[in-house]
Amino acid sequence: MIISVASGKGGTGKTTVSTSLALALDRIRPVLFLDCDVEEPNAHIFLKPAIATTEKVHRPIPMIDYDKCTYCQNCSDICAFNVLAVLEKTVLIFGELCHSCGSCWYQCPEKAITQTDKEIGLIESGKSQNMDFSNGKLNIGEAMSPPLIKAVKAKISPKKTTIIDAPPGTSCPVITSVKDTDFCILVTEPTPFGLNDLKLSVEMLREIGVPCGVIVNRADIGNDDVLRYCTRENIPLLMQIPFDRKIASLYAKGTPIVVEMPEYIEKFQNVYFEIERMVQS
Amino acid sequence: MKELLIISGKGGTGKTSIAGSFAALAAPVVLVDCDVDAANLHLLLNPEIKEEHEFFGLPKATIDKDKCTGCNLCQELCHFDAISEGMVNPFLCEGCAFCFYICPEQAISLRDNVCGHWFISNTRYGPMVHAKLGIAEDNSGKLVAEVRKNAREAAKEKNLEIIITDGPPGIGCPVISSLSGIDLALIVTEPTLSGIHDLKRVVGLCKHFGVKTAVCINKYDLDEKNTRTIEEYCAEEDIQVVGKISFDPSVTKAMLNGRPVIELAQLNVSQQINAMYNLIYRQIST
Numbered sequence A: 001m002i003i004s005v006a007s008g009k010g011g012t013g014k015t016t017v018s019t020s021l022a023l024a025l026d027r028i029r030p031v032l033f034l035d036c037d038v039e040e041p042n043a044h045i046f047l048k049p050a051i052a053t054t055e056k057v058h059r060p061i062p063m064i065d066y067d068k069c070t071y072c073q074n075c076s077d078i079c080a081f082n083v084l085a086v087l088e089k090t091v092l093i094f095g096e097l098c099h100s101c102g103s104c105w106y107q108c109p110e111k112a113i114t115q116t117d118k119e120i121g122l123i124e125s126g127k128s129q130n131m132d133f134s135n136g137k138l139n140i141g142e143a144m145s146p147p148l149i150k151a152v153k154a155k156i157s158p159k160k161t162t163i164i165d166a167p168p169g170t171s172c173p174v175i176t177s178v179k180d181t182d183f184c185i186l187v188t189e190p191t192p193f194g195l196n197d198l199k200l201s202v203e204m205l206r207e208i209g210v211p212c213g214v215i216v217n218r219a220d221i222g223n224d225d226v227l228r229y230c231t232r233e234n235i236p237l238l239m240q241i242p243f244d245r246k247i248a249s250l251y252a253k254g255t256p257i258v259v260e261m262p263e264y265i266e267k268f269q270n271v272y273f274e275i276e277r278m279v280q281s
Numbered sequence B: 001m002k003e004l005l006i007i008s009g010k011g012g013t014g015k016t017s018i019a020g021s022f023a024a025l026a027a028p029v030v031l032v033d034c035d036v037d038a039a040n041l042h043l044l045l046n047p048e049i050k051e052e053h054e055f056f057g058l059p060k061a062t063i064d065k066d067k068c069t070g071c072n073l074c075q076e077l078c079h080f081d082a083i084s085e086g087m088v089n090p091f092l093c094e095g096c097a098f099c100f101y102i103c104p105e106q107a108i109s110l111r112d113n114v115c116g117h118w119f120i121s122n123t124r125y126g127p128m129v130h131a132k133l134g135i136a137e138d139n140s141g142k143l144v145a146e147v148r149k150n151a152r153e154a155a156k157e158k159n160l161e162i163i164i165t166d167g168p169p170g171i172g173c174p175v176i177s178s179l180s181g182i183d184l185a186l187i188v189t190e191p192t193l194s195g196i197h198d199l200k201r202v203v204g205l206c207k208h209f210g211v212k213t214a215v216c217i218n219k220y221d222l223d224e225k226n227t228r229t230i231e232e233y234c235a236e237e238d239i240q241v242v243g244k245i246s247f248d249p250s251v252t253k254a255m256l257n258g259r260p261v262i263e264l265a266q267l268n269v270s271q272q273i274n275a276m277y278n279l280i281y282r283q284i285s286t
Helices: A014-026 A043-047 A074-078 A103-107 A146-153 A172-178 A192-208 A225-232 A245-253 A263-280 B015-026 B041-045 B073-077 B098-102 B140-158 B173-179 B193-208 B224-237 B250-256 B268-285
Strands: A002-006 A031-035 A050-064 A084-086 A091-093 A113-128 A131-138 A161-165 A183-188 A212-217 A237-241 B002-007 B030-033 B048-063 B108-123 B126-133 B162-166 B184-189 B213-217 B240-244
Touching (some): A002 A172, A014 A031, A014 A043, A014 A183, A014 A212, A014 A263, A031 A043, A043 B193, A050 A146, A074 A084, A103 B098, A113 A146, A131 A146, A172 A192, A183 A192, A183 A263, A192 A225, A192 B041, A192 B250, A212 A225, A212 A263, A245 B193, B002 B015, B002 B173, B002 B268, B015 B041, B015 B162, B015 B184, B015 B268, B030 B041, B030 B140, B041 B126, B073 B098, B098 B108, B108 B140, B126 B140, B140 B162, B140 B173, B173 B193, B184 B193, B184 B268, B193 B213, B193 B224, B213 B224, B213 B268, B224 B240, B240 B268
Parallel strands (some): A002 A161, A002 A183, A031 A131, A183 A212, B002 B162, B002 B184, B030 B126, B184 B213, B213 B240
Antiparallel strands (some): A050 A113, A084 A091, B108 B126
16 A cells, blocks of 8 residues: 655644654554655654665756757757757757657657756665665756656555655645555644645645545644534544644654654554555445 | 745745745735745735736647547657546646647647636735646746746836745745745744755755855744754854744744734744844845
8 A cells, every 4th residue: 555645735744744654554564665755855864764775866858969960940949848949050958947758859850869867866765674765855956856756656566555755735746746646644734824735735636536634733733624624525534643842852853753652653553544444445 | 126035945944924924024015925836925914816817837738539540659659658548637748749749640739728826916015926826737936937027027016125935845946936036045944853954955955046045943942952053054054044033832823813923023933033034134135
């Protein structure tokens, strides 16, 4: 089973939930943890994996063979992303804008465009206790994260329960992360900001057909609007975590809740069993 | 005209609460919400929408079943796996138009795609430009650019000197789009190991693009050891820590009431935010 953890709004406790859930499950079954928040990966701070391998991730961008190029401008005319600018004696390539769609190198009438690899980030993999761990780290200045997220997700193995920590928001990086997962846990907080972003996430998940449930973090800091919304929309409430200075302080130090507060191990395992029941029914 | 951008790397550090408070302090001012996927500033400023505009992304492909012969060339060549069984999945189509050009039967056309809306609104502190990206749409960087362009026009038109922008989290496309032409990026961080990690990445991004930065440590008293680590890091990087804001549940209470916390002027946090704003104002106005 593949469970993604997302949140709409950042800072609601996504990584707190995903790492504690993974550690609680690691005691009873094989687990793979994937940190897909490649812009700001944080799970390694909590899981402290021993990194065994680092691989660079590339994506193809166009390269011009000037012996063949006739400066016909076909490539710049067909490129939807304004990557290529054909000048009198040269072709400028803005690689950051390239979506690697392949259109220019396939369609060049002179076969003058080939592909070259642009490095966009890396994947670090290793073990945290029994758990397999991988995260993606996007290179600074690289705008597009989905190709790196896809490379991280290529690690998914059907033999293991996979937990995916997704980035915040509701657009392409999150969609790439949660797509084709069996269930998505949405972590929120009971405030107007939390509710606003939860609604956007729920709409997004409904569009792409991924079932979801909610964990309310800092459950006592705000009002009941999030709970009322979940009841009205028939979204299962999986758990409530109170605002507790001890939890905040553990988070600050990078210690997962289940490590210092073992009473949470069973709670997170129960969240998993409930999800399993929902997915199988 | 001066542009102040508030970003954070990590989400949930208090960017929007600070942006809302700055709005009240700087008024009249132009306000911008560049977190187009999950905008929140409107929840504090209760904007009254004056203009609504459609935002067009790249057109998406559709296949005309009557012309399609099922040769599957489009499916083979689409790098986004957006085509299967003669149908285009609009969530996966990135609008590159590759299939449109190569279809031997000219069975593929491109359809206009409204992928979001942007708004010009009135708030009690000045005009606000904000947006809502459609559900499951991309192009957030382009929408950010559109929103910012209109904010500059609003500032010119109303003769306002300062633009305050609530930025998106992360270091990817929408953040990069928010950084261009900014006078100062205020990075809001929190004293947690995750906060420190993400602060370093966003500082790296600002350096990469040559943007001047300052740092605010929000909830600094939650972990004073981590706060010292942030201060030492900023000293090494030659970045000024312009504010240290206490952890105070009143900030959440103000949010629940839909008001910037600064309006509760007697609070310690409000005084800290006010002092920070004055320091920043001096920096950007010289």
